Amino acid sequence: MKKRNVIICALLYLAAILAIVVLEKFLPPTHIALAVLKKGCIYSLVAVSMNLLNGFTGLFSLGQAGFMLIGAYTYAVLTIPVAERDSVYMYFDGGIIQFSVPVFVGLLAAGLLAALLAWLIGLPVLRLKSDYLAIATLGFAEIIRAFFQWDELGVITNGSNMLRKYPTFTTTLFPFLVCSACIAVIVLLIHSSYGRAFHAIRDDEIAAEAMGINLAKHKRLSFCISSFFAGVGGGLLAMYQTSIQAMTFKSAMTYEILLIVVIGGLGSVTGSCIASFLFIASSEWWLRFLDTEMTIGNFKVPLLRAGFRKVVFSIIIMVIVLFARKGIMGDHEFSIDGICSFFKNLGKKKEVKS
Amino acid sequence: MSTNVLRVEDVTMQFGGVVAVDNLSLEVNEGEIVALIGPNGAGKTTAFNCITGVYEPTNGRVSFYGKELVESYPHGKMKKTYIGENAGRYTKRLVQTPDKITKEGIARTFQNIRLFSSMTVFENVLIAKHMRAKQNFLTATFRLNHAEEKRMREETMELLKMQHLDHLKDEIAGSLPYGIQRRLEIARALATNPKLLLLDEPAAGMNPQETLELAEFIRQIRDEYKLTIFIIEHHMDLVMQISDRLYVLDFGKLLAQGTPEEIQNDQRVIDAYLGVSEDA
Numbered sequence: 110m111k112k113r114n115v116i117i118c119a120l121l122y123l124a125a126i127l128a129i130v131v132l133e134k135f136l137p138p139t140h141i142a143l144a145v146l147k148k149g150c151i152y153s154l155v156a157v158s159m160n161l162l163n164g165f166t167g168l169f170s171l172g173q174a175g176f177m178l179i180g181a182y183t184y185a186v187l188t189i190p191v192a193e194r195d196s197v198y199m200y201f202d203g204g205i206i207q208f209s210v211p212v213f214v215g216l217l218a219a220g221l222l223a224a225l226l227a228w229l230i231g232l233p234v235l236r237l238k239s240d241y242l243a244i245a246t247l248g249f250a251e252i253i254r255a256f257f258q259w260d261e262l263g264v265i266t267n268g269s270n271m272l273r274k275y276p277t278f279t280t281t282l283f284p285f286l287v288c289s290a291c292i293a294v295i296v297l298l299i300h301s302s303y304g305r306a307f308h309a310i311r312d313d314e315i316a317a318e319a320m321g322i323n324l325a326k327h328k329r330l331s332f333c334i335s336s337f338f339a340g341v342g343g344g345l346l347a348m349y350q351t352s353i354q355a356m357t358f359k360s361a362m363t364y365e366i367l368l369i370v371v372i373g374g375l376g377s378v379t380g381s382c383i384a385s386f387l388f389i390a391s392s393e394w395w396l397r398f399l400d401t402e403m404t405i406g407n408f409k410v411p412l413l414r415a416g417f418r419k420v421v422f423s424i425i426i427m428v429i430v431l432f433a434r435k436g437i438m439g440d441h442e443f444s445i446d447g448i449c450s451f452f453k454n455l456g457k458k459k460e461v462k463s
Numbered sequence: 464m465s466t467n468v469l470r471v472e473d474v475t476m477q478f479g480g481v482v483a484v485d486n487l488s489l490e491v492n493e494g495e496i497v498a499l500i501g502p503n504g505a506g507k508t509t510a511f512n513c514i515t516g517v518y519e520p521t522n523g524r525v526s527f528y529g530k531e532l533v534e535s536y537p538h539g540k541m542k543k544t545y546i547g548e549n550a551g552r553y554t555k556r557l558v559q560t561p562d563k564i565t566k567e568g569i570a571r572t573f574q575n576i577r578l579f580s581s582m583t584v585f586e587n588v589l590i591a592k593h594m595r596a597k598q599n600f601l602t603a604t605f606r607l608n609h610a611e612e613k614r615m616r617e618e619t620m621e622l623l624k625m626q627h628l629d630h631l632k633d634e635i636a637g638s639l640p641y642g643i644q645r646r647l648e649i650a651r652a653l654a655t656n657p658k659l660l661l662l663d664e665p666a667a668g669m670n671p672q673e674t675l676e677l678a679e680f681i682r683q684i685r686d687e688y689k690l691t692i693f694i695i696e697h698h699m700d701l702v703m704q705i706s707d708r709l710y711v712l713d714f715g716k717l718l719a720q721g722t723p724e725e726i727q728n729d730q731r732v733i734d735a736y737l738g739v740s741e742d743a
Contacts (some may be wrong), residue, residue, distance in 0.1 A: 294604060301603035302593050302612065309579050309590045316577035319515065321565040321594030321655055330600055440581070 114445040122289070129281050138279070145390045146281050151345045152385035154288040156369040157295055157378050158338035163367075164375035164440070165299055166331040167311030168235070169243045171363050172227075175250030176336040178358035179226055180219035180343025182257055185272040185353055186265060188215040193274040198267055205264045212276050216287070216344045223340025224333040226253075231329045247360060257355040266355070273352035284345050291338050296378055298334065307331050311376075372429055372436050380438030396421060465493040467529070468659050468691045469514070469569075474523030475547035476509050476715075477537075483509040484520070485715035486548045491659070496685060496692045498702045500726075501712035502735060507695045508574055510712070511661055515571050516561040522547055527567055527659070531557060566594055570657035572648045574664045574695075580637030584628060584647055587636050589619045591654035619654065625687070626650040642673055646680075653688060660684075662694040666701050674698055678705045703727065711735070 129146065136143060155173060162168050187210050189197055198204035210218070234245045256262070258269040266272075278284060298304050306327050309317040318324050347353045365388070373384030399418040403410045429436070441447070469491040476484040484506040491497045499507050513520040516533065521541055525533040536553040537545035565571075579587050592615040598608040606612075623629040628650060631639065636647060645665060652660060665681070666674045678701050685692055696702045702709065703723040711718040711726060713735040719726060726732055 297606070298600065298604040301600075301606075302596060302598060302608070302615070303600045303603050305582075305586060305590055306593050308582060308586075312579035312581055313577050315517070315561075316573065316579065317590070318561040319565060319571055319573075319577075320591045320651065321562045322590070323560065323562045323594075325560075334600070 111446075117445050126282065126285070129285060133281060141394050143281050145386070145394050147278075147284050147349050148393065149386040149389040150281075150284040150288040151342055151349060152366065152369060152389055153382040154291050154345070155339055155342035156366050156373065156381040156385045157292050158335045158342065159366050160370050160373070160375065160378065160381045161295055161299065161307075161338075162331055162335040163370060164377070165304065165311060166307040166328065168328060168331065169239055170246040170332070170335075171243045171360070171367065172230070172246030172250045172336075173339050173366050174358045174360060174362040175246075175253040176223040176227065176339035177343030177346060177362070178250075178253055178257060178355060179223045180340030181347035181353050181358070182266060182272070182343075182355070183219040183222045183340070184215045184344030185275045185347050187218055188212060188275045189272070190274070190276075197272060197274055198264070200270060201263045201267060204267070215275075216341055219344035220337040220340040223343070224337040227333045227336030228329060231332045235325065235328045235332060247363070250358075250360060250363060254355050254358055269355065271352045271354050272347075275347070277348045277351050284349065287341070287345060291341055292378065292382070295334075295338060299378070303327070303330065368426065372426075374436030374438035374440060376440035377436070377438035377442055379443035380436055380441075383443070384437060392418075392422065465495075467491075468493050468495075468527065469693065470526045471510070471514065472524045472526075473549045473552060474510065474513050474520045474525065475549075476506070476513055476518060477521040477541065477545060477547060480544065480546070482547055483715050484513065484712075487523075487712070487715070487717055489710050489717070489720070491691055491693050493691055494685070494689070495707045496681065496694065496705050498694050498696055498706035498709045499712060500696065500699075500702055500709060501718070505712040506715040507712055508663055509715075511571065511663055511695065514564075515569060515661065516559050516564040519558045521545065522549060522553060524553060527569060530567075532564060532567065532569075533557060533559060562594065565655055565657075568656070568658035569661065570652035570655045570659075571661040572645075572652050572663055572665060574667065576641075576644050576648055578636040578644055578648060578651070580635070582636055583633050584636055584639070585619060585623065585632040587647060588622060588651050588654045589615060591651055592618060595656070622650060622654055626653075641668060645669070645677075649680075649684070653684065657690065659691045659693065662692065662696075664695055664697060666696055666698045669698075671700070674701050677701065681705055 132143065132146075155177060159173050162170050186206060190209050191207055194207065195203040230246075230249055234242060234249070237245055257266050260268045262268070299307070306317070306322050309320065309322060310324065310327060314324060369385045369388050370381055372388065373380030373382070396418045399413055399421055400415050401413065403413050467490055471487060471489045474484055474487045475482060487510055499510065501507055509518065512518045513533070514525050520533065520535050522536055522545070523534070524531065534553055534555050534557040536556065537550055538556065579590065582590075596608070596611050596615055598611050602608045620629065620632075623632055626646065628643070628647060631643065636644065639647065649662070649665065662681070666677050669677060681692060681694070682705060684690060694702075694706070706723060708720065708722060709726045710720045711732050718735055719729045719732050721729070
């Protein structure tokens with residue numbers, strides 16, 4: 110990367126931090142824009158981690174919600190303060206875990222446990238290809254969800270009751286910094302020798318193997334790293350929601366993330382980030398008005414009622430799938446050079462016209 | 464007598480009731496160019512796949528510089544349905560994935576070109592350096608392997624220069640003309656530092672002029688990189704011109720072997736290729 114681009118990137122990053130600080134200062138803390146930013150950051154991380162697997166390695170996995178659940182639970186279980194445990198685990202005599210760890214240790218443990226489980230599941234599951242892998246991972250995610258709701262495990266997971274009172278974040282800066290750091294690591298990995306190997310596996314498995322790339326090892330690596338960051342994302346989501354329940358990590362969540370990845374473009378990190386902010390903003394904020402009845406003067410606007418938002422959303426998705434199959438970014442990245450050349454070309458075109 | 468590089472012993476590959484390769488034994492010695500020819504569907508590519516670990520042979524053994532690479536015997540369901548020969552000779556199972564075999568020093572190209580089509584020419588060759596690099600995913604991610612990475616890139620650039628592909632290094636591999644894609648595939652195979660190169664129909668789809676150039680090119684890389692080359696080919700001009708010895712395969716069985724002259728005058732080979740008239 111050119112030196113100029115590094116400087117511009119750093120400046121943009123600082124500008125983003127500054128913008129967040131300013132927004133927090135002037136908007137009321139409950140404003141929807143801040144919630145969108147927080148959730149958008151977390152979904153970006155999870156979407157990029159899914160893209161690493163689906164877009165860059167070509168493994169079509171649908172287990173993301175399961176790994177997020179493991180991450181969220183690991184974080185929550187490990188960080189609830191000892192003093193609060195009695196009230197949280199009220200049906201299980203305060204649970205059996207009587208210690209708590211700092212936030213960052215909790216997040217790290219969330220990622221590591223998700224990665225460990227991914228490794229175990231990967232042993233049988235990664236022998237499968239395409240749709241079969243998707244079905245197997247989807248099934249696994251559902252099993253995990255049921256497992257965490259099991260009463261017998263209540264002393265650890267609190268059964269089907271909520272986990273709450275663990276440390277959360279109040280500032281938007283926290284998820285932003287953690288998620289951008291994680292995404293930066295993923296980007297570094299993608300551009301390393303291992304990233305190239307993943308890419309080769311996506312392009313042609315047989316040729317990759319003939320080039321000396323150990324398929325099993327590299328697929329497992331990609332699966333574990335993707336799950337690690339999904340686990341961290343799950344932990345952050347738990348912090349964002351302030352209370353979690355296994356019930357909410359349904360397969361619908363995986364589909365949401367898959368949607369973000371597809372809209373952003375398979376194989377594009379920046380695409381996934383842009384798409385997740387767009388997705389969260391429109392589903393939580395911009396399209397909200399579709400759900401409430403509205404009357405202008407005496408005229409009652411037709412169709413607007415609870416649930417209509419989802420109809421519009423589905424139509425948008427269909428339009429994207431039909432007309433922009435490669436998503437917003439295709440497999441390109443949003444780059445400073447790209448923008449520069451875009452503006453240069455724009456200038457040239459204008460010159461020609463005049 | 465030069466050293467033996469590749470030894471294939473009694474290799475049989477049976478799919479269900481079909482014996483694709485039937486009791487094939489052959490040898491390739493150091494520095495030789497050996498060709499494997501035969502009509503369509505004779506089992507040539509299957510034989511290659513058994514050597515490179517894509518398939519586990521039903522029976523037989525493959526060794527490389529005296530070291531065993533692959534060995535198998537009919538087991539499981541095959542025990543009952545095996546119809547090949549030498550069923551009791553081998554008692555060990557040694558199966559290796561293709562990447563291990565590449566690491567041992569056998570590189571191959573494919574009949575239908577298999578480049579990483581969305582990657583650049585440079586990256587295509589660079590991939591081959593991955594397996595021998597001293598690194599793990601953490602050192603690679605956090606750029607602690609920059610010396611290794613630099614070495615990989617330099618070696619790749621050097622190879623591209625030697626193969627006169629350096630001016631195309633930033634082109635997307637899938638958008639290159641067919642002939643160049645073929646050459647790139649060979650360059651990529653060379654980048655794995657092989658001792659033995661297996662070429663699967665390198666001249667497929669080439670015109671006579673290109674075929675002639677290819678013949679020259681194959682000889683040249685053998686001398687430059689001190690390779691042994693084992694080649695499957697249909698173009699008889701090419702085969703007769705460059706190979707030291709030939710093996711002829713028909714319906715999975717070894718039909719004949721010898722020098723180009725011997726093969727050209729072998730009645731069985733002529734019959735296999737041209738067919739025998741019914742009332743002869």
